[in-house]
Amino acid sequence: MATLSPARTAAADVLSNVRRRGARTREVLRGSAPVARLTPADRALATRLALGPVRALGTIDALLDAHLRRGHLEPRVRDALRVSAFELLWLATPVPVALSQGVELARRAAPRSAGLANALLHRVAEEDAPALADARGRVEGRSCTASDIAFVAALPSWLADRLVVSLGTEGACRMALSAMEPPGAYVASNARLHDDAEAERLLSAAGLVPRATCLPGCLALSSAAGLAASGLVDAADVVPADMAAQVVAWLSSPAPSTRMLEVGQGRGTKSLLLESCALRRGGLARLSSAESEAFKVAVSRARMGRAGLGTAVTCTAFDGRLLGGRDLPPDLAGTFDSALVDAPCSGTGTLRRHPEIAWSLKEPAVRAGDQSLPALQLALLRAASQRVGAGGTLAYATCSELREEDEDIVAAFLATPEGARFSLVSPLATAAFAALPDEAQRLVATMLGPDGMLRTSRADGASAPLDGHFLAILVREA
Known part of the structure; x- marks a missing residue:
């Protein structure tokens, strides 16, 4: 029996709280004591494993349901499987790790669900992950359909169709290929309070590793983790944007x-x-x-x-x-x-x-x-x-x-x-x-x-x- 990683445990709990409360994922993450206690690396992983399954929710659920031959998934078991399916499909997690962690997450939610979780996740790994890789190849080669774009970007089919019309095939493909990446972390310095050099010094002192961009006042951060705790946003020294x-x-x-x-x-x-x-x-x-x-x-x-x-x-x-x-x-x-x-x-x-x-x-x-x-x-x-x-x-x-x-x-x-x-x-x-x-x-x-x-x-x-x-x-x- 594998030892559950604290990041995956925290992510599954966040997803359960989001579902029960109908809350925004980022709000639940900010208020999660287990997430706050994680190391910086584990906190980053937990954040990725909470936001990603919400972003890909409909796609993941459709795949799980297609493999479910009878019965239904208990809500907490589904939360656990969403985390591991996301890892198998959109992250570079080694397959054995994602499978074993997913089974243990499901077992933690409902002990009798381990066998079912193992079967479902193996089908995701053996059938859906290769299908997604093939679709991504077609999107990269711009020889794709709107269905390929919907799969790669984890979008409802109607929205993928509208994006192709709106952006053209090239623009929709570019969007799809970056759709599951974490967003960039940027702030603007408040020119009323500080010049750009002073804003950089404040961010550096908070351990946020700012980097100037070509746009005046726009600073890229290595990560947004720690920005809220720095107090710089509340004081309006910088503006997240x-x-x-x-x-x-x-x-x-x-x-x-x-x-x-x-x-x-x-x-x-x-x-x-x-x-x-x-x-x-x-x-x-x-x-x-x-x-x-x-x-x-x-x-x-x-x-x-x-x-x-x-x-x-x-x-x-x-x-x-x-x-x-x-x-x-x-x-x-x-x-x-x-x-x-x-x-x-x-x-x-x-x-x-x-x-x-x-x-x-x-x-x-x-x-x-x-x-x-x-x-x-x-x-x-x-x-x-x-x-x-x-x-x-x-x-x-x-x-x-x-x-x-x-x-x-x-x-x-x-x-x-x-x-x-x-x-x-x-x-x-x-x-x-x-x-x-x-x-x-x-x-x-x-x-x-x-x-x-x-x-x-x-x-x-x-x-x-x-x-x-x-x-x-x-x-x-x-």
């Missing part, structure tokens, strides 16, 4: 001393990034931010205070769809030099960072319809556009890879009465792009499509795959 999000913020950023409207503030991450970018371009802007959820507004307002931006950024609870009306809150009234609609979206560009999305997202949510995300996105864009002054810029951004939420929304907006006053311009023609150093300009240029719109997942030259963010820049006629 993928390099892709920082690129979008830079290209959308306001010129110093101008007035900017931000729609969809959330918890204030983009607000911090926008003002840091403005500072690096010469000085703070006057940022007026709207967010429909009051509790997020409270979080943002407190965060702006800690970041030294309490007087530069206003945070208002307001439904952005009403921005085209009258009797607006004072901070949202009048005209603005620029606006950013950071639209609520499916999050399909952040699947590696938010593993629950892939199997919780339903197709109707991203199809055109009165209650769909595209309907909300278009309404926000139309309303915000009415606050942009003559000659001003309007940026539309999502963290989605689906054209229904991206290019199609821009096209639909331009066909409206409000959109008729705007023209699409290349992000590479903006003053913000011109302010980037040469190496960053070269990287950003690889993200631009022939339609003049930007997808960060196209990046060629980044040290690691970036999250998938979309950006379109429009200018109002003078």
Whole structure:
């Protein structure tokens, strides 16, 4: 009988807690005492073995169920098998280790399940793992079907189909091949409180091994482990944000001393990034931010205070769809030099960072319809556009890879009465792009499509795959 590794035990317990509580995996990981007691190496493995099975949930369950000849799996046994199936399919764990650990995890959950677990995991190893390797080979050779992409990336078939349509075969294949890798760890230094060198020193002192990137203020970390405990995020010394999000913020950023409207503030991450970018371009802007959820507004307002931006950024609870009306809150009234609609979206560009999305997202949510995300996105864009002054810029951004939420929304907006006053311009023609150093300009240029719109997942030259963010820049006629 094999000795169970503490990392696998902790990961299986996290999965059981996620299932019972309906909670986010990262939240359960952060609150797990057994995970906290692990060595750094084991903590990293436990994190991988908790997030990975959630990301691949539907694919793993379908394979297990296909091998289950009769009866059903007890929930805790299924949790244990999900961990080991993930190892067998997407990690380089030696097969005997994954098999023996999986059997012991199942035995721990239900002693009589060991034989069944052994049989199921052997079928995964002998049948499914070679099939996955074959599919991956076809994806690497770009001679694949959407079904191959769905298998390699552990996606529902409908979502794989939509990604092929949205990104093309090449883009969907690139996404699939990196889909199960851990996300990169990046932070932005808060230019209001520190210059980049000081931020690097603070991160180094916390043992986080920062590395400067070509993008101003963007620092890559060897690992995000220890970032929360360092206190640097709570104090707003640094802002956790993928390099892709920082690129979008830079290209959308306001010129110093101008007035900017931000729609969809959330918890204030983009607000911090926008003002840091403005500072690096010469000085703070006057940022007026709207967010429909009051509790997020409270979080943002407190965060702006800690970041030294309490007087530069206003945070208002307001439904952005009403921005085209009258009797607006004072901070949202009048005209603005620029606006950013950071639209609520499916999050399909952040699947590696938010593993629950892939199997919780339903197709109707991203199809055109009165209650769909595209309907909300278009309404926000139309309303915000009415606050942009003559000659001003309007940026539309999502963290989605689906054209229904991206290019199609821009096209639909331009066909409206409000959109008729705007023209699409290349992000590479903006003053913000011109302010980037040469190496960053070269990287950003690889993200631009022939339609003049930007997808960060196209990046060629980044040290690691970036999250998938979309950006379109429009200018109002003078």
